[in-house]
Amino acid sequence: MKIKTIYESNYKYVMERDDMSLKDSNNGNLTVSEALRFKKDRENTYRERALKLFPWICGHCGREFDGKRLRELTVHHKDHNHDNNPPDGSNWELLCIYCHDNEHSRDQVADAYDQAVPDNPAENSGGVNPFAGLGDLMKGNLPD
Numbered sequence: 001m002k003i004k005t006i007y008e009s010n011y012k013y014v015m016e017r018d019d020m021s022l023k024d025s026n027n028g029n030l031t032v033s034e035a036l037r038f039k040k041d042r043e044n045t046y047r048e049r050a051l052k053l054f055p056w057i058c059g060h061c062g063r064e065f066d067g068k069r070l071r072e073l074t075v076h077h078k079d080h081n082h083d084n085n086p087p088d089g090s091n092w093e094l095l096c097i098y099c100h101d102n103e104h105s106r107d108q109v110a111d112a113y114d115q116a117v118p119d120n121p122a123e124n125s126g127g128v129n130p131f132a133g134l135g136d137l138m139k140g141n142l143p144d
Contacts, residue, residue, distance in 0.1 A: 046085045046092065050075045053089045060099035074100045080107070 056065045056073060065073045076095045077084065084091045095103060 047075050049085075049087075050089055050092045050094060054092070054094050057094065058096040058099055059093040060095055060103070063096055065096070072097050076100050076103060 051070075051073075056070060057063065058065070058073065059076075073094050074097055076093050078091050078093060081091070
């Protein structure tokens, strides 16, 4: 008896050749029609569509992916809106997990630097401005 393991969206199914039923490791048996429905649902996800549209290459570092390593290739939404999934894939790019993390880390750093600065620069520098009065000194106005 041959056993084939199928992974579908966080569920592990074992397909046994004898009775052609799928055994869900969580809930018992699934029929072949249910398995086909799961497969069709998976094919309709934006990741599966992106993998059909684009070459399996990271858009940033250029690494190529296939086989087991294909799971390391992720879909990045260029506008960061996961609901914006056009059929032509114009809002997607395939990135490896490392470049994808780097892309989102850049946004977090930019957001941190984008926070409002206080009006008083002394509050920002800890209360001491080492260049206070430097302009006067350079013009020759020495303090008394």
